[in-house]
Amino acid sequence: MTAAQIQRIHHSWRLLKAVDPAIVGDVFYSRLFLLYPRLRGMFPKKMEDQHQKLIDMLSHMVARLDQPDQLAQEVQAMGARHLGYGVKPEHYAMIGEALLWTLEKGLGHDWTPETAEAWTACYDLIARKMMEAAAA
Numbered sequence: 001m002t003a004a005q006i007q008r009i010h011h012s013w014r015l016l017k018a019v020d021p022a023i024v025g026d027v028f029y030s031r032l033f034l035l036y037p038r039l040r041g042m043f044p045k046k047m048e049d050q051h052q053k054l055i056d057m058l059s060h061m062v063a064r065l066d067q068p069d070q071l072a073q074e075v076q077a078m079g080a081r082h083l084g085y086g087v088k089p090e091h092y093a094m095i096g097e098a099l100l101w102t103l104e105k106g107l108g109h110d111w112t113p114e115t116a117e118a119w120t121a122c123y124d125l126i127a128r129k130m131m132e133a134a135a136a
């Protein structure tokens with residue numbers, strides 16, 4: 001990822017953090033389960049904790065985009081944990097689709113083509129590292 005892309009992600013994430021994480025998490029998982037209802041059964045009945053965990057983890061990763069070595073280690077560990085949750089490589093595109101949609105709706109006019117490109121590159125990088133770790 002380029003420095004400009006990292007900056008765009010930091011900026012847009014700051015804007016989105018003004019919204020209650022419970023709402024962002026709810027929008028994300030609602031979109032995910034509407035698009036792919038079969039994924040619902042992989043998650044707990046009560047999703048409140050999961051909303052917070054997802055937002056916290058995204059914040060953590062966004063904050064470390066300019067420390068790629070540390071980020072890579074953490075993302076790899078997360079990929080290995082996700083193997084244990086029954087996550088398969090084909091699931092990553094589904095999560096990515098719901099995540100980018102949520103960011104687009106949440107950011108409104110601030111969702112520019114450049115921001116979309118930066119987030120796509122960021123998600124692809126993280127998803128690829130998680131999948132590599134799961135496959136290893």
Ligand code: HEM
Nearest residue numbers: 039042043044053054057058081085087091092095126127
């Ligand atoms: C960038 C991609 C992703 C991020 C940032 C992310 C984040 C998280 C976090 C923070 C947790 C809490 C537990 C932990 O840290 O290990 C978690 C759990 C989980 N994630 Fe993900 N995840 C991602 C991709 C996926 C994908 C592709 C799936 C496939 C459907 C998935 C399904 C799950 C499931 C089933 C759990 C366990 C829920 C439970 O039983 O409590 N995640 N995820």
